[in-house]
Amino acid sequence: MPPPPPPLLLLLLAALAAAARPRCPLARGTTGDCHGPWAADSATCVDMPLRTCSDVAYNQTAFPTLLEHRSREAVEASSEYILLSVLHHLLEGQCNPDLRLLGCAVLAPRCEGGRVRRPCRHVCEGLREACQPAFDAIDMAWPYFLDCSRYFASVEEGCYDPLEKLREGLDVEEALPSGLPPTFLHFTHHSYAQMVRVLRRTAARCAHIAKTYSIGRSFNGKELLVIEFSARPGQHELMEPEVKLIGNIHGNEVAGREMLIYLAQYLCTEYLLGSARIQRLLNTTRIHLLPSMNPDGYEVAAAEGAGYNGWTSGRQNAQNLDLNRNFPDLTSEYYRLAESRSVRSDHIPIPQHYWWGKVAPETKAIMKWMRTTPFVLSASLHGGDLVVSYPFDFSKHPQEEKMFSPTPDEKMFKLLARAYADVHPMMMDRSENRCGGNFLKRGSIINGADWYSFTGGMSDFNYLHSNCFEITVELGCVKFPPEEALYTLWQHNKEPLLNFMETVHRGIKGVVMDKFGKPVKNARIVVKGIRHDITTAPDGDYWRLLPPGSHIVIAQAPGYSKVIKKVTIPARMKRAGRVDFILQPLGTRPKQLLLGPRRSGSGLRDPPGGASRYGEPEEPGQEPLGGRRQPSVGGSKPWWWSYFTSLSEHKPRWLLKY
Ligand SMILES: *[C@@H]1O[C@H](CO)[C@@H](O)[C@H](O)[C@H]1NC(C)=O
Ligand SMILES: *[C@@H]1O[C@H](CO)[C@@H](O)[C@H](O)[C@H]1NC(C)=O
Ligand SMILES: [Zn+2]
Numbered sequence: 001m002p003p004p005p006p007p008l009l010l011l012l013l014a015a016l017a018a019a020a021r022p023r024c025p026l027a028r029g030t031t032g033d034c035h036g037p038w039a040a041d042s043a044t045c046v047d048m049p050l051r052t053c054s055d056v057a058y059n060q061t062a063f064p065t066l067l068e069h070r071s072r073e074a075v076e077a078s079s080e081y082i083l084l085s086v087l088h089h090l091l092e093g094q095c096n097p098d099l100r101l102l103g104c105a106v107l108a109p110r111c112e113g114g115r116v117r118r119p120c121r122h123v124c125e126g127l128r129e130a131c132q133p134a135f136d137a138i139d140m141a142w143p144y145f146l147d148c149s150r151y152f153a154s155v156e157e158g159c160y161d162p163l164e165k166l167r168e169g170l171d172v173e174e175a176l177p178s179g180l181p182p183t184f185l186h187f188t189h190h191s192y193a194q195m196v197r198v199l200r201r202t203a204a205r206c207a208h209i210a211k212t213y214s215i216g217r218s219f220n221g222k223e224l225l226v227i228e229f230s231a232r233p234g235q236h237e238l239m240e241p242e243v244k245l246i247g248n249i250h251g252n253e254v255a256g257r258e259m260l261i262y263l264a265q266y267l268c269t270e271y272l273l274g275s276a277r278i279q280r281l282l283n284t285t286r287i288h289l290l291p292s293m294n295p296d297g298y299e300v301a302a303a304e305g306a307g308y309n310g311w312t313s314g315r316q317n318a319q320n321l322d323l324n325r326n327f328p329d330l331t332s333e334y335y336r337l338a339e340s341r342s343v344r345s346d347h348i349p350i351p352q353h354y355w356w357g358k359v360a361p362e363t364k365a366i367m368k369w370m371r372t373t374p375f376v377l378s379a380s381l382h383g384g385d386l387v388v389s390y391p392f393d394f395s396k397h398p399q400e401e402k403m404f405s406p407t408p409d410e411k412m413f414k415l416l417a418r419a420y421a422d423v424h425p426m427m428m429d430r431s432e433n434r435c436g437g438n439f440l441k442r443g444s445i446i447n448g449a450d451w452y453s454f455t456g457g458m459s460d461f462n463y464l465h466s467n468c469f470e471i472t473v474e475l476g477c478v479k480f481p482p483e484e485a486l487y488t489l490w491q492h493n494k495e496p497l498l499n500f501m502e503t504v505h506r507g508i509k510g511v512v513m514d515k516f517g518k519p520v521k522n523a524r525i526v527v528k529g530i531r532h533d534i535t536t537a538p539d540g541d542y543w544r545l546l547p548p549g550s551h552i553v554i555a556q557a558p559g560y561s562k563v564i565k566k567v568t569i570p571a572r573m574k575r576a577g578r579v580d581f582i583l584q585p586l587g588t589r590p591k592q593l594l595l596g597p598r599r600s601g602s603g604l605r606d607p608p609g610g611a612s613r614y615g616e617p618e619e620p621g622q623e624p625l626g627g628r629r630q631p632s633v634g635g636s637k638p639w640w641w642s643y644f645t646s647l648s649e650h651k652p653r654w655l656l657k658y
Helices: 008-018 072-076 079-090 100-107 123-139 162-167 194-207 255-273 276-284 295-304 330-338 352-357 361-372 411-420 439-441 458-465 483-505 591-595 638-645
Strands: 108-111 115-117 209-217 223-229 242-247 286-288 375-382 385-390 445-447 470-477 509-513 523-525 530-535 541-544 551-558 565-567 581-583
Touching: 008 072, 008 523, 072 079, 072 470, 079 638, 100 123, 100 162, 100 565, 108 458, 115 276, 123 565, 194 209, 194 223, 194 255, 223 255, 223 330, 223 361, 242 483, 255 276, 255 375, 255 470, 255 483, 276 483, 361 385, 361 458, 375 483, 385 439, 411 445, 411 470, 411 483, 411 530, 458 470, 470 483, 483 530, 523 541, 530 541, 551 581
Parallel strands: 242 286, 242 375, 375 470, 385 445, 509 581
Antiparallel strands: 108 115, 209 223, 223 286, 385 470, 509 541, 523 530, 523 551, 551 565
């Protein structure tokens, strides 16, 4: 074999080749003077020698590669290969492992039966579209060797899908004992593959009321799979409130993950069997279950095994981030603003500096999910104690680790927490055999900061950034219970979960429209005495959770006069009272006056141009990511350039944008 040519020379050659004969690798039939294995009738397949590509779906490759590297050493010394090896970290888990597998398909092409096969162009194009923003965010150019038109082939040319394995991962082998009816609840722990399978099967069995979808990927590339139940799955319906239940945010707290897997099966089965209660719930509510928000952490915990699991192994995600500390700390922001009289405790924007820190892909996925769905109610399921806690989780005095720190919606949050705790037999158990007994005298509910204060929690973020009210449920003292305990856990938590979801219908809901019946989105629903406004969704619909009693409710939007109504919420209600508002335009008064009634400082908290919070393409991955690292100025290299310092001369200048 000739010695490997210097990579820089190769790059030049590649660039020249591309310029001179851009279609060469794609040419069909005769390949003329094209080089490379795609042109050869035959290649010598060798076992995959590259560590970074060891998990591709095939096991043989060939030299030279599509970039004309002639040996394993040449590939390993190349900047392309180094990029693939570190991409995961550079992009903080975004688009991975997809991008790495795509790159491997070029650097270690698939060889099969003595022929090299090329990856599909449409897969490359799809990924480029999805991942370009992640590159833009770190000021990196799209790598030349992922040029979809150059190294990839069409379906007619017999390409293969290099990401096939990722999709397969969601479609796993029979994991449940066959012969059992599909309605049979299996009280076991579920591996990732088993969980995905159960959710998919459940959605298939209840296809008219259920659907699975992914909200993104974990750092290690596992889909964050959600199962949704509603009369019309896949779409928001006017005035139908949306609930989310999230399990396993701490990877080693696994009871919630199992509860939600069982709940999905239970909802499906009971609906099919005609249970009036479940049918009513699903006919009037859109329910989203995310059994595992931290599937990577779960793997770590599960490897240690049930029962034994230590207190913290697997708590964090694969980047060692505690996801329940990783959300923007808006609570500090709220306390800071509280010093001025015009304080508002809703729709506080994410401060720019948040994006300069490490943001987990799991956290981003939740934030994006919250932006695209008008959630009203949520619960996050934990383990390690037996109690229901509610916001704020961060103490109003930073030095006080235990201090009652209520939200303006204290009454409602207590009611929500009680909806869970009051029907949980162990939370109400007065005997010696319950755990976490110190909460019993409070009815097993507690204000989060009164328990212990922390910042960056998901519940505070839900409340201060969106219309969603989230509580935290600690399901029991054992974080990773033995399998024998799961049946009892389900028996204890089934009713609390149902009862909690049903409370989404406490309060009022309705539509805000103008005099022509046109919905007004982003209108504010103000309740006198509660400094926390709710905003309308794109269809003009809103939900305002409210405790029993009389309330003065005001609807307002820029350009319209306020409408004020008095409502009375009865002590027992099963269905939200409907209160619609028709707003009259303020007429021809100048715009400044229209903005007059809005409290000072509100401009700061409104999305620019009054953009909708939901359904707009303004997703967290975009603008905020851009602010994470400062663009390089004055010729200095971007921060990630240091990853390539081991390359003495052939540094990947093609990654530099400027
Ligand atoms: C390589 O893959 C092929 C096809 O998937 C399979 O038949 C073969 O056993 C594999 N070989 C090795 C060494 O794993
Ligand atoms: C729920 O909706 C289905 C389909 O519209 C209907 O057949 C069923 O009777 C409804 N059940 C209840 C309890 O509302
Ligand atoms: Zn936890």
